[in-house]
Amino acid sequence: MIDLQKGDCLELMKKIPSNSIDLILTDSPYGINFQSNYRKNKHLKIQNDSNLDWLDHFVFECNKVLKNDSALMMFSSWHHVDYFKASIEKYFKIKNILIWEKNNTGMGDLKGQFAPKYEFIFFAVKGKPLLKGKRDSDILNFKKTGNKLHPTQKPVDLLKYLINKLTDESNTVLDPFMGSGSTGVACVNTNRDFIGMELDDEYFKIAQKRIREAKDEKVTKLV
Amino acid sequence: MIDLQKGDCLELMKKIPSNSIDLILTDSPYGINFQSNYRKNKHLKIQNDSNLDWLDHFVFECNKVLKNDSALMMFSSWHHVDYFKASIEKYFKIKNILIWEKNNTGMGDLKGQFAPKYEFIFFAVKGKPLLKGKRDSDILNFKKTGNKLHPTQKPVDLLKYLINKLTDESNTVLDPFMGSGSTGVACVNTNRDFIGMELDDEYFKIAQKRIREAKDEKVTKLV
């Protein structure tokens, strides 16, 4: 049901059987460009000289492990939207670039820039998966939740929404960049199987703890 | 004050003096071979909308005619956001990719796609222009208003908002893809000088008429 793997997802994904995953939902590092000082960022542990190769290879592996008629959902910011689009388009058909509209804005250039209030979510498909429920728009309003286990933590409600849109109960969701485990928590809450991967030891432990707590909470509710 | 030129903007822009424009605000072809097939075909196919070969050259000319510390605002859709970003980044610094959130959604793939509700607006700068007024977010809500002079007509209120954000009275705004002249109308309403270019004879006449009417309306109000 829940399978947490510590290590480099590019290696770990090779061991996942082809055509076995129903949805990949992941918040990969955004710092994929040549000018960025991403090496200084302690949160990004991907060691690869060529960023583009890394992303490309990753998306290729995503395509391999996904079943037919299933989807890839990947967060991104506008800064590197071109890199993401190019790599994803190579192996998938992009159906939308969704806008996650946050309840608050970021900082940035206060006088010469509009306040950043959204992030992109690439919605790309292998085959033709159908969206469950009513036809929603490509702008998604979800509040950024408080707890700061990870610097780029995504709201569990948003992840649950996307999981419900694209999978049925007992389907398997993969998050190769698990971070603090929000996708895993969303899977526990929506009764999906989950495979999560994380390189960083500290985040791996946090994720284990959060997902275990989410399970316990569910059991408590049932009793 | 108002200067409407009929012809190919790539040629016409060469005759515009360097460093003379305060803002370029334009809704260029998106390169998606767009033709509205909605019900009865009321509009012509957008000419030459199947490629973006002109884009790079166009952005270069934009940079040339703009003053220092001024901005380029360009509409786009997500389909070719990578091309737009690459060309614009070559000659400008991109500050935001703004989201114009419309009041209604598009059609498209009804079961396997989220309903498209937004368009991009690239906000790119030459130098460091400042934004007037309070700090707004990068998601702009403007209703798509009624009149159907052009299949992809943009709301005058949105254009006025952007003009006010980036220019002062009597500044000069250029729209090289004038279409039915909405940017010109917005300039008349906000007391900006306007240079508009349009290749298509029919749209050129419509633009002339609309802008003349906007002027008349303003005079009437003053009296």
Place this chain on the structure above:
DNA sequence: ACTACGGTTGAATCCTGAA
């Protein structure tokens, strides 16, 4: 002739917000 393929045409779809 028979398929294969590319380009074009127009019917169809459903949710939102305006009337």
Place this chain on the structure above:
DNA sequence: GTTCAGGATTCAACCGTAG
């Protein structure tokens, strides 16, 4: 409420041409 129009689309069906 309730109706109704409208949408920078997609898809299937249909050519016309090439191999």
